[in-house]
Structure formats: structure tokens, C-alpha cells
Amino acid sequence: MSPRYEYYALLTDFHPVLDGSNGIVRRWTDDAGQVHDELYSQRLLWESTRDLAMIENGEWQATACPIPEEAVEAYEAAEYARVHADDPLDGEYSYFAQVEDNTSVDNPTSVIRMWTAPNGHEKEQQHIGGPGYAWKASYIQMDIYDGRNRGDLVPVTEEAATRIIESRE
Known part of the structure; x- marks a missing residue:
């Protein structure tokens, strides 16, 4: 019933x-x-x-x-x-691995995604945790540019980003 x-x-x-x-x-x-x-x-x-x-x-x-x-x-x-107001119109994101001196693309400091929102603003999110966790707004790209954060953003495929996220507990 x-x-x-x-x-x-x-x-x-x-x-x-x-x-x-x-x-x-x-x-x-x-x-x-x-x-x-x-x-x-x-x-x-x-x-x-x-x-x-x-x-x-x-x-x-x-x-x-x-x-x-x-x-x-x-x-x-x-x-x-x-x-979902800021979701990309085409549904496409660009994925990046944040790589520092002691990390690699396979085990980065963080995984982020970027896109352009319908209003033309550039957006960024960091994946927090492993499977079952969520994407949260972040400013890692700007923080690296301004020297408040270390490392580089290395482009990765969506599949690679998913694999990294799923490997985290």
C-alpha cells in the first residue's frame, strides 16, 4: 500500500x-x-x-x-x-587534478571541475571526499593564481576524475 x-x-x-x-x-x-x-x-x-x-x-x-x-x-x-541554475547549458564540465610536489595525477590533492554558467560567469567546484560525497563551490584556480594555494591544475578526462573520486574512501 x-x-x-x-x-x-x-x-x-x-x-x-x-x-x-x-x-x-x-x-x-x-x-x-x-x-x-x-x-x-x-x-x-x-x-x-x-x-x-x-x-x-x-x-x-x-x-x-x-x-x-x-x-x-x-x-x-x-x-x-x-x-541547477548555474549548470552548464551543454552539460559539459572540464575536469582537473590539483597536483602538488608530493602528489600525482593519479592521486592528486583534489579534483575540480569548471564550466561557464548560462549567465557567462566562470564556475568551479571541488569534489569533497569519495563516492557518495558532493561537489562544492571552490576557488582553487584563483587561489593558485594568487599564490594562496600550491600546485598546478592538470586537465583530466571525466572518466579519470570519476576513477580518482571512486578510489577515495
Whole structure:
């Protein structure tokens, strides 16, 4: 049996309307009668939360306002657009290994990717950790140029970058 979800916009004095800066929570009950609360996260996933429980027991001064599923779909679409607003139009990234004196292209200090966003700005991200971790905004290229970081950026293929990331634990 599919769960039946109840959706709530989380509203506060600072965020009195659903505008992307607060959030949406859904509540559902599993077949064993266990209640689950999930927040639509910045990672674009439904993740476990205590937000509704905290509102209900007075730990958090906020309001959980029931909303229809259509509002949730619109919120998800807006969050997706916000998160991906700077993605390259062609979907292509340039990958680099940061190589210092004691590292090699096969075991670099870091792996970064660069691209031009739709607004024309140059973007860069560093992969943080191994498999299951994420790309985070970085400024390694500028830091190397300005002398705040050491090493060189050596171009690598996407496959090589993936292999390096997967080899890290």
C-alpha cells in the first residue's frame, strides 16, 4: 500500500510565506503505524526530520500550514531550478587534478571541475571526499593564481576524475 502524505509549509515570523527559504515537510504513517516526518532538503531529497515534532511540542516557534500536493510539486520544481541554475547549458564540465610536489595525477590533492554558467560567469567546484560525497563551490584556480594555494591544475578526462573520486574512501 502506498503511503498517504500530508504536506506542510513551515512558516515563521521571518519567513511568513512559502518562498524557498523555509521549507516543506511531509508526514506519513507506515504499515506498522509508525509516523514518519520528512523535509524536502537542499539536496532535493526527502530526508528524515524532527521539524513537525519540534513545532508540536513548542521547541520551535513556527507554524506548520497544510498545503496541497500541487504546491509541493511547484516547490520541488522551483528548488530544482534554483539548485541547477548555474549548470552548464551543454552539460559539459572540464575536469582537473590539483597536483602538488608530493602528489600525482593519479592521486592528486583534489579534483575540480569548471564550466561557464548560462549567465557567462566562470564556475568551479571541488569534489569533497569519495563516492557518495558532493561537489562544492571552490576557488582553487584563483587561489593558485594568487599564490594562496600550491600546485598546478592538470586537465583530466571525466572518466579519470570519476576513477580518482571512486578510489577515495
